Amino acid sequence: MKMITAYIQPERLTAVKQALYEAKVFKLSVTNALGCGQQMGYSETYRGVQTEVNLLKKVRVEIAVNDGFVKPTVDAIIQGARTDTIGDGKIFISPLEECIRIRTGEKGGVAIG
Amino acid sequence: MRRKMAILAAMLLLAGGGGFIAPASAEEVAPPAMTEMVEVDTASPAIEEASAPPTLEEVSASVEATQMNLNIVWTAVAAFLVFFMQAGFAMVETGFTRAKNAVNILMKNLMDFSMGSLAFFLVGFGLMFGASNGLFGTTHFGLSGIVGAEGGNAWGYTFFIFQLVFAATAATIVSGAMAERTKFSAYLVYSFIVSLVIYPIFGSWAWGGLLDGGGWLENLSTGAFCDFAGSTVVHSIGGWLALAGAIVLGPRLGKYGPDKKPRAIMGHNLPLAALGVFILWFGWFGFNPGSTTTGDGSIGRIAVTTNLAAAAGAVAALAAAWAMFKKPDASMTLNGALAGLVAITAPCATVTPLGSVAIGLVAGVLVVLSVVFFDAVLKVDDPVGAVSVHGVNGLWGTLAAGLFNAEAVLGTGETSTGLFYGGGTSQLISQLIGAGAAFAWAFGIGLVMFLAIKYTMGLRVTPAEELRGLDIGEHGMEAYSGFQIFSTQ
Numbered sequence: 001m002k003m004i005t006a007y008i009q010p011e012r013l014t015a016v017k018q019a020l021y022e023a024k025v026f027k028l029s030v031t032n033a034l035g036c037g038q039q040m041g042y043s044e045t046y047r048g049v050q051t052e053v054n055l056l057k058k059v060r061v062e063i064a065v066n067d068g069f070v071k072p073t074v075d076a077i078i079q080g081a082r083t084d085t086i087g088d089g090k091i092f093i094s095p096l097e098e099c100i101r102i103r104t105g106e107k108g109g110v111a112i113g
Numbered sequence: 114m115r116r117k118m119a120i121l122a123a124m125l126l127l128a129g130g131g132g133f134i135a136p137a138s139a140e141e142v143a144p145p146a147m148t149e150m151v152e153v154d155t156a157s158p159a160i161e162e163a164s165a166p167p168t169l170e171e172v173s174a175s176v177e178a179t180q181m182n183l184n185i186v187w188t189a190v191a192a193f194l195v196f197f198m199q200a201g202f203a204m205v206e207t208g209f210t211r212a213k214n215a216v217n218i219l220m221k222n223l224m225d226f227s228m229g230s231l232a233f234f235l236v237g238f239g240l241m242f243g244a245s246n247g248l249f250g251t252t253h254f255g256l257s258g259i260v261g262a263e264g265g266n267a268w269g270y271t272f273f274i275f276q277l278v279f280a281a282t283a284a285t286i287v288s289g290a291m292a293e294r295t296k297f298s299a300y301l302v303y304s305f306i307v308s309l310v311i312y313p314i315f316g317s318w319a320w321g322g323l324l325d326g327g328g329w330l331e332n333l334s335t336g337a338f339c340d341f342a343g344s345t346v347v348h349s350i351g352g353w354l355a356l357a358g359a360i361v362l363g364p365r366l367g368k369y370g371p372d373k374k375p376r377a378i379m380g381h382n383l384p385l386a387a388l389g390v391f392i393l394w395f396g397w398f399g400f401n402p403g404s405t406t407t408g409d410g411s412i413g414r415i416a417v418t419t420n421l422a423a424a425a426g427a428v429a430a431l432a433a434a435w436a437m438f439k440k441p442d443a444s445m446t447l448n449g450a451l452a453g454l455v456a457i458t459a460p461c462a463t464v465t466p467l468g469s470v471a472i473g474l475v476a477g478v479l480v481v482l483s484v485v486f487f488d489a490v491l492k493v494d495d496p497v498g499a500v501s502v503h504g505v506n507g508l509w510g511t512l513a514a515g516l517f518n519a520e521a522v523l524g525t526g527e528t529s530t531g532l533f534y535g536g537g538t539s540q541l542i543s544q545l546i547g548a549g550a551a552f553a554w555a556f557g558i559g560l561v562m563f564l565a566i567k568y569t570m571g572l573r574v575t576p577a578e579e580l581r582g583l584d585i586g587e588h589g590m591e592a593y594s595g596f597q598i599f600s601t602q
Contacts, residue, residue, distance in 0.1 A: 011580040013601040014367065032599050042585065059601055 001096040001112060002070050006061045007035060008081040008089040013059050016080030023076040025063060027112075033060040038086050058089065064096055066109045183408030185271045191403020192271075194396050195278040199226050199285060201392030205451075206289040208386025209444065209497040211378065213582025213600050214293045215592035221288040221300050228301060229281045229308035237280055238273055241313035242324035249317045250326040272324060275403065276316075279347050282400075283312045286351030289497035291358045293365050294579050297587040299572045303358070306562060312350055315554050319346050319547060323406075330547050335539040336530060338547035339518065342404035344459030344510035345548050350555045352504020356493065357559030361567055364494030366579050375488045378496065381598075383443055390447045394423055397454045401461040411462065414523070418461045419454065422473030426453020429477025437481065445481050448498045452480035455503055456510035459544075460517055463525070468517040468533075475513070476506045511548045515541030 008016060020028065034055040041054035065073050074091055082088055101111040203222035207215050235255055243250025252258055259269030284307045318328035319338055330338035340346050370376055380386060402415040430449020434442040453473035460472065483501035487493045519534045520526030530540035566572050578586030585591065
């Protein structure tokens with residue numbers, strides 16, 4: 001089991017969800033996130049004073065998958081989120097120790113799928 | 114409790130009996146008749162000591178002056194109510210669009226009023242109400258002929274501020290239809306031009322005669338074009354300009370999927386949108402009853418028709434939306450109230466209360482069908498429904514005057530001009546000519562203007578800026594700094 005965490009541009013979420021849907025990955029969690037990478041933020045002015053906004057709005061997508069689903073999931077995220085510009089985001093894959101479905105008490109791969 | 118009732122009953126008896134200790138308020142409520150005023154004056158010792166009692170001419174001049182001042186006060190108050198509609202438009206448009214464009218919408222609403230005020234003062238008012246050359250007015254530019262006249266109290270000032278807020282209403286309608294993708298600088302240019310020439314020239318055709326002008330729509334052989342408070346002059350002009358703008362701009366990114374089906378882009382703040390609609394409804398009590406520019410009983414009559422049409426519009430839109438979408442959609446119902454208000458604007462002074470209900474009911478259904486039609490069939494992206502509310506229902510309201518006008522029933526005229534009240538079709542033909550001219554003028558010149566802006570300075574922001582939001586791209590600031598906005602479209 002793996003946990004796939006992706007940070008993407010907020011406006012790409014619809015495309016990513018669509019690509020995941022086509023790859024038959026239906027379960028995901030999405031949260032608001034702020035972050036900075038190579039983009040280095042942008043500057044705003046407020047009442048004549050300049051302010052550096054370093055943390056940009058991103059969306060974090062978390063998907064727990066069985067090992068066989070790692071590649072299709074990653075491919076789908078890339079397909080939906082990639083615009084070939086700085087700020088497209090990153091995907092992290094980490095091992096997942098256990099997964100339990102609260103309603104039934106099922107564990108492991110059955111609980112994820 | 115019983116004791117209070119007894120006192121109340123005694124007071125009523127005294128008041129009804131006209132006894133000398135009747136409460137003063139009972140007499141104050143009724144406006145004093147002329148003869149009474151004379152009696153009061155001669156009775157006062159000061160007058161007795163002075164010269165002869167005032168002549169009839171003096172009394173009638175003083176009554177006339179009082180009526181004039183009443184007209185000025187009412188028209189000015191109505192103008193201030195209509196000004197407040199700017200806040201209503203700002204809130205409706207902000208509420209119906211996304212958080213990332215809120216600063217931009219507010220700036221557009223502030224600036225179209227400000228730019229429009231200057232343009233209408235310098236040129237627009239003269240084109241609309243100056244002595245006409247047949248197509249537009251040629252005097253009163255920069256309020257010349259009004260400044261310095263009549264000891265500084267000229268009626269022209271009051272009339273100007275009232276007409277100015279109407280011009281600004283027409284201008285601001287467009288901002289909603291072009292929301293979330295228009296370059297701010299391009300919008301400033303548009304808003305100046307509309308109040309400078311587009312609105313005033315059509316206005317001179319229909320309303321020029323209200324001051325020193327006069328236009329061909331006032332002298333049709335089938336009877337003068339009837340647009341009491343501006344279903345066509347203000348709302349349709351704004352609505353058709355909005356249609357031209359939305360077409361030239363194209364839809365927002367993500368509005369239509371690859372299958373060309375429309376997608377919902379939800380507004381971010383329905384409470385603000387509802388507040389805006391209530392403010393507009395409130396402001397309309399200046400817009401319609403104020404268009405009498407006269408302090409008399411017609412204010413109340415027009416307030417009644419205005420309110421009934423708005424209520425009927427909301428109810429009908431609710432029913433239509435409920436039937437079509439299975440839920441009572443709030444945004445459509447809010448649009449329905451506005452649709453009723455826009456529709457009753459032309460015939461508000463000439464239809465019966467029952468007639469206004471019928472007009473409002475049709476408007477409410479029409480706005481729902483029209484929003485769906487523009488969105489799904491014509492694929493014109495109008496985020497707030499401005500074209501349907503103002504363009505389509507302005508047209509309906511204008512035609513409704515030809516159907517429902519009932520001057521004879523109301524006691525305001527000898528014969529009714531509405532088709533349903535035995536007036537035949539001649540008024541309806543006048544209405545068709547006026548509404549058709551408005552569409553040809555506003556939509557035609559709107560297309561030319563927006564295309565000209567598009568190919569010179571550019572009309573639309575870049576896709577990257579549109580995605581991040583115009584607040585950051587155009588204005589470099591956010592509307593909700595410190596709040597977490599979940600914006601993924």
